[in-house]
Amino acid sequence: MTEDVKIVGFCCNWCCYGGADTAGTSRMQYPPNIRIIRVMCSGRINPSMIFKAYKEGADGVFVGGCHIGDCHYDAGNYKWNRRALMTKDIIEEFGIDKERFRFEWISASEGEKFQRTMKEFYKTISQLGPRKK
Amino acid sequence: MSERFILAKSKENEITDSGACGGAVSSIFQYLLANELVDGVLTLNKGIDVYDGVPRLLTSAEKVIETCGSLHCAPTMVSDLISDFLTDEKIAVAVKPCDAKAINELVKRHRIDEDKIITVGLNCGGTVRPEVAQEMIEKFYNVDPSRVVKEEIDKGKFIIELDDGEEIAIKIDDLEEEGYGRRDNCQRCELKVPRNADIACGNWGSEPGWTFVEVNSEKGREIIDGAVSEGFIETKAPSEKALEMREKVENIMIKMGNRNTGKQLDDDYSLEEWEAQWNKCIKCFACRDVCPICWCNECELEKPYFSDDPQSPPDPLGFHGVRLSHMSPSCINCGQCDDVCPMEIPVSKLFHKLQKKYESRTGYVAGIGDEKPPLYSPMKEVF
Numbered sequence: 469m470t471e472d473v474k475i476v477g478f479c480c481n482w483c484c485y486g487g488a489d490t491a492g493t494s495r496m497q498y499p500p501n502i503r504i505i506r507v508m509c510s511g512r513i514n515p516s517m518i519f520k521a522y523k524e525g526a527d528g529v530f531v532g533g534c535h536i537g538d539c540h541y542d543a544g545n546y547k548w549n550r551r552a553l554m555t556k557d558i559i560e561e562f563g564i565d566k567e568r569f570r571f572e573w574i575s576a577s578e579g580e581k582f583q584r585t586m587k588e589f590y591k592t593i594s595q596l597g598p599r600k601k
Numbered sequence: 602m603s604e605r606f607i608l609a610k611s612k613e614n615e616i617t618d619s620g621a622c623g624g625a626v627s628s629i630f631q632y633l634l635a636n637e638l639v640d641g642v643l644t645l646n647k648g649i650d651v652y653d654g655v656p657r658l659l660t661s662a663e664k665v666i667e668t669c670g671s672l673h674c675a676p677t678m679v680s681d682l683i684s685d686f687l688t689d690e691k692i693a694v695a696v697k698p699c700d701a702k703a704i705n706e707l708v709k710r711h712r713i714d715e716d717k718i719i720t721v722g723l724n725c726g727g728t729v730r731p732e733v734a735q736e737m738i739e740k741f742y743n744v745d746p747s748r749v750v751k752e753e754i755d756k757g758k759f760i761i762e763l764d765d766g767e768e769i770a771i772k773i774d775d776l777e778e779e780g781y782g783r784r785d786n787c788q789r790c791e792l793k794v795p796r797n798a799d800i801a802c803g804n805w806g807s808e809p810g811w812t813f814v815e816v817n818s819e820k821g822r823e824i825i826d827g828a829v830s831e832g833f834i835e836t837k838a839p840s841e842k843a844l845e846m847r848e849k850v851e852n853i854m855i856k857m858g859n860r861n862t863g864k865q866l867d868d869d870y871s872l873e874e875w876e877a878q879w880n881k882c883i884k885c886f887a888c889r890d891v892c893p894i895c896w897c898n899e900c901e902l903e904k905p906y907f908s909d910d911p912q913s914p915p916d917p918l919g920f921h922g923v924r925l926s927h928m929s930p931s932c933i934n935c936g937q938c939d940d941v942c943p944m945e946i947p948v949s950k951l952f953h954k955l956q957k958k959y960e961s962r963t964g965y966v967a968g969i970g971d972e973k974p975p976l977y978s979p980m981k982e983v984f
Contacts, residue, residue, distance in 0.1 A: 515926035519922045520919065522918055523916045543981050546980070546981045546982065546983065547979075550976050550978075554926060554976065557958050557959075558925050561954075
């Protein structure tokens with residue numbers, strides 16, 4: 469058996485984390501490779517956190533926030549969106565496939581979307597395989 | 602008087618003789634000091650030789666004469682000196698376009714008070730690294746570098762003046778083809794006339810004995826008007842032909858800059874080559890310390906969660922990646938990080954490349970205008 473991939477997921481407390489919860493309570497199965505870290509808002513995440521995850525050996529990093537316009541703190545996800553675009557630019561320069569980084573807007577009621585996204589992301593990452601160190 | 606372009610000339614003979622073309626800059630500084638409009642003037646002084654520049658704060662008008670002349674072989678930035686040591690004083694400062702950009706970025710970050718600083722811009726066609734200059738003078742000019750008493754970049758030529766008065770000029774293009782000449786960053790530079798300074802002075806489009814001045818702000822206008830009415834400088838309008846000439850020179854320089862940017866950034870290193878470059882890193886923090894815009898008192902890179910094994914090179918993404926995420930949208934391409942790197946990693950290439958990418962996506966040009974990078978905006982914008 470090949471080494472299984474590791475995925476770190478940053479989920480915002482108000483939406484995506486709730487979405488993961490919904491998926492859990494409705495017993496929707498998704499790959500166990502994702503390790504979720506709860507943050508209060510996607511606007512709290514900075515590129516360094518993503519880089520740190522890669523540095524510690526993550527093969528993929530996922531970030532989930534509220535839908536644009538639904539941020540609990542009004543504009544946090546807009547800020548994250550701008551940072552995410554820059555993060556993508558930077559990781560590419562360091563030889564990390566941009567497919568290994570994904571961000572998505574998932575609301576607390578979208579357990580099904582969370583499950584689907586995780587399955588898709590797991591598939592992408594396992595096709596790319598573990599990152600060479 | 603409300604013209605944007607003027608020709609100015611010092612009224613003092615001593616300055617016109619020693620200063621570069623017209624000496625208007627020196628006279629403007631004298632006017633500011635003599636009328637106590639500023640507490641000090643920050644300029645670059647010749648150190649032990651032409652390859653050495655020492656920033657100096659002048660507080661009396663008589664001393665201004667000692668600073669005349671250009672120093673192309675001593676690339677020095679002054680913006681962080683201002684934000685670190687001179688925030689309490691009202692000062693005027695002579696700036697290259699990249700200095701003006703750095704000051705602009707620091708003003709946006711509230712590190713420099715805009716009302717306390719007057720920027721007198723000097724047109725700049727580029728600077729040369731001191732060690733490269735010495736090597737180049739030995740190799741192409743066939744003279745001992747220590748005999749050079751003055752140097753100048755004019756009409757695409759790098760001109761040196763020797764102690765016996767002899768002048769030798771070689772085309773910069775020829776030098777650059779051989780891998781010498783201006784620093785890589787200067788070759789990529791697209792701002793030759795510092796329009797982000799209060800006034801921009803230089804010899805492009807001027808007549809012999811006159812300085813061409815472009816007034817860029819209200820503050821700049823007041824200074825020129827004041828200096829004229831106090832009798833420090835005299836002015837006249839430039840001819841149509843001179844204006845055309847100046848525009849032409851500038852456009853050629855910008856075009857060259859753009860071409861070099863494309864050449865140097867697009868087909869630069871492959872990922873493997875970058876990997877090899879990063880493996881040279883000794884994590885000395887020189888690039889962070891010298892960056893004119895990077896200033897946090899508590900640096901994220903020194904946090905325990907970003908510590909690396911001291912025996913091996915740092916994780917590229919965890920060190921340079923973090924620096925890029927902090928600074929690249931505001932990178933002004935001053936090239937100081939390249940200059941100080943003891944391992945000669947061309948760090949600025951990546952910073953400049955990502956700034957360009959950021960610029961094409963958001964329209965944000967570092968160091969110009971009043972807007973902060975949209976990255977910091979509280980607004981609901983998508984990019």
